[in-house]
Amino acid sequence: MKVNQDRIKKRMEALAQIGKFGETGVNRVAFTEKHKESVLLVQEWMNQLGLTTKIDHFGNLIGRLEGSSIDKPVVMVGSHLDSQPNGGRFDGTIGVVGALEVVECMIENQVSTDTPIEVIAFSDEEGCRFNNGLFGSRGLTGKVTEEEWESKDRDGVTKREALRLFGCDPDKAEDSVYPPDKIACFIEMHIEQGPVLEKQDASIGVVEGIAGPLWATVEIIGEAGHAGSVPMAMRKDSLLFASYAMSEFNQIVSSYVGSPLVGTVGNIDVYPNSRNVIPEKVRFTIDLRDIDLKRRNEAFEKFEFALSRLADEFQFAYKIEMDSDLEPKLCSDKLIDLLVEEGKEINPSVPTLMSGPFHDALIMADFCNTGMIFVRSKDGKSHTPEEYSRMEDITEGAQLLLQVTNQLCAAKTEQV
Ligand SMILES: [Zn+2]
Numbered sequence: 001m002k003v004n005q006d007r008i009k010k011r012m013e014a015l016a017q018i019g020k021f022g023e024t025g026v027n028r029v030a031f032t033e034k035h036k037e038s039v040l041l042v043q044e045w046m047n048q049l050g051l052t053t054k055i056d057h058f059g060n061l062i063g064r065l066e067g068s069s070i071d072k073p074v075v076m077v078g079s080h081l082d083s084q085p086n087g088g089r090f091d092g093t094i095g096v097v098g099a100l101e102v103v104e105c106m107i108e109n110q111v112s113t114d115t116p117i118e119v120i121a122f123s124d125e126e127g128c129r130f131n132n133g134l135f136g137s138r139g140l141t142g143k144v145t146e147e148e149w150e151s152k153d154r155d156g157v158t159k160r161e162a163l164r165l166f167g168c169d170p171d172k173a174e175d176s177v178y179p180p181d182k183i184a185c186f187i188e189m190h191i192e193q194g195p196v197l198e199k200q201d202a203s204i205g206v207v208e209g210i211a212g213p214l215w216a217t218v219e220i221i222g223e224a225g226h227a228g229s230v231p232m233a234m235r236k237d238s239l240l241f242a243s244y245a246m247s248e249f250n251q252i253v254s255s256y257v258g259s260p261l262v263g264t265v266g267n268i269d270v271y272p273n274s275r276n277v278i279p280e281k282v283r284f285t286i287d288l289r290d291i292d293l294k295r296r297n298e299a300f301e302k303f304e305f306a307l308s309r310l311a312d313e314f315q316f317a318y319k320i321e322m323d324s325d326l327e328p329k330l331c332s333d334k335l336i337d338l339l340v341e342e343g344k345e346i347n348p349s350v351p352t353l354m355s356g357p358f359h360d361a362l363i364m365a366d367f368c369n370t371g372m373i374f375v376r377s378k379d380g381k382s383h384t385p386e387e388y389s390r391m392e393d394i395t396e397g398a399q400l401l402l403q404v405t406n407q408l409c410a411a412k413t414e415q416v
Contacts, residue, residue: 058139059123088387335371
């Protein structure tokens with residue numbers, strides 16, 4: 001049984017048109033019209049294959065292929081369709097297209113399965129709109145809190161409103177939560193978004209564990225004043241203080257030489273953001289990740305200490321808001337072994353590696369046995385129109401996804 005590269009390519013190309021900007025850019029931010037358009041297109045493909053489809057109340061698209069045992073826990077495969085505002089064509093998309101190809105291949109080859117298979121396109125994986133990612137997988141596993149529905153995007157739209165506009169009913173969200181015993185396992189194929197596979201000259205790899213991100217927002221409060229009239233010695237310039245804090249943050253994280261710990265300040269808002277006013281208030285985000293929870297938390301504590309020392313020295317007020325704090329997770333040993341074994345048939349060198357970026361698999365790993373396949377990224381790039389993975393590599397990843405899914409759920413395989 002072989003996946004069809006041509007079909008994968010055509011679907012990838014069709015999805016690349018939705019939210020397209022420039023030659024290779026994709027902008028499909030969660031719960032926008034373009035995101036919806038991509039979900040509806042994939043739903044149409046699922047319907048054509050005869051899957052039972054639904055968009056749940058968290059905005060997840062699910063297509064189900066029944067097995068002979070209706071009550072058996074499902075084998076779930078998929079990824080996400082939403083993107084960063086300045087994203088590329090491959091992040092998330094290859095996992096959804098790959099999962100669909102797996103099911104199409106099994107139908108085509110008349111594989112009769114014992115276990116039902118569900119192809120899923122999780123919603124709002126990226127988290128850039130509401131500052132909190134992995135929404136679809138957290139929703140499905142019952143981890144979305146009541147207050148999260150009231151969080152707002154930059155335009156003041158609440159998550160509740162955004163989901164309503166998307167066609168969901170947040171009041172019925174409870175109905176979309178899966179009981180823990182309903183999912184046997186989850187497998188996700190995703191671009192690596194890093195340079196490891198390329199360096200090892202490997203097209204695909206098997207993920208051993210996923211780093212847990214700590215997201216926080218730091219607010220520094222100074223004093224506004226006219227840029228022309230307040231003498232330098234009398235200023236409380238919040239942007240200047242924020243720059244000291246960011247520099248300290250970078251030094252702390254960089255001091256863990258040789259470890260996978262990484263820290264980023266990716267967003268900054270300056271108030272009132274005017275060229276002739278001394279900034280009164282600055283808010284900036286912290287993204288801190290490691291596969292080792294203890295080391296990650298230790299680095300964050302050092303930053304908190306550095307910030308309080310700076311506040312004492314320069315006499316400014318500040319606060320830290322915790323946006324999300326997820327523990328690193330290891331993939332299931334059994335699935336890692338199966339993926340590595342099956343991988344050898346496709347490509348003699350299938351390395352195992354850790355994931356720095358988070359994925360829906362991070363949430364699912366808490367809920368069921370989880371496995372992950374990485375596909376080589378050109379120059380390790382992602383979240384940019386320059387992100388690129390070769391179609392041959394994606395096809396190898398999809399082939400591995402097919403073989404493992406087939407192993408996990410085929411009771412009797414009849415090749416025609
Ligand atoms: Zn992704």
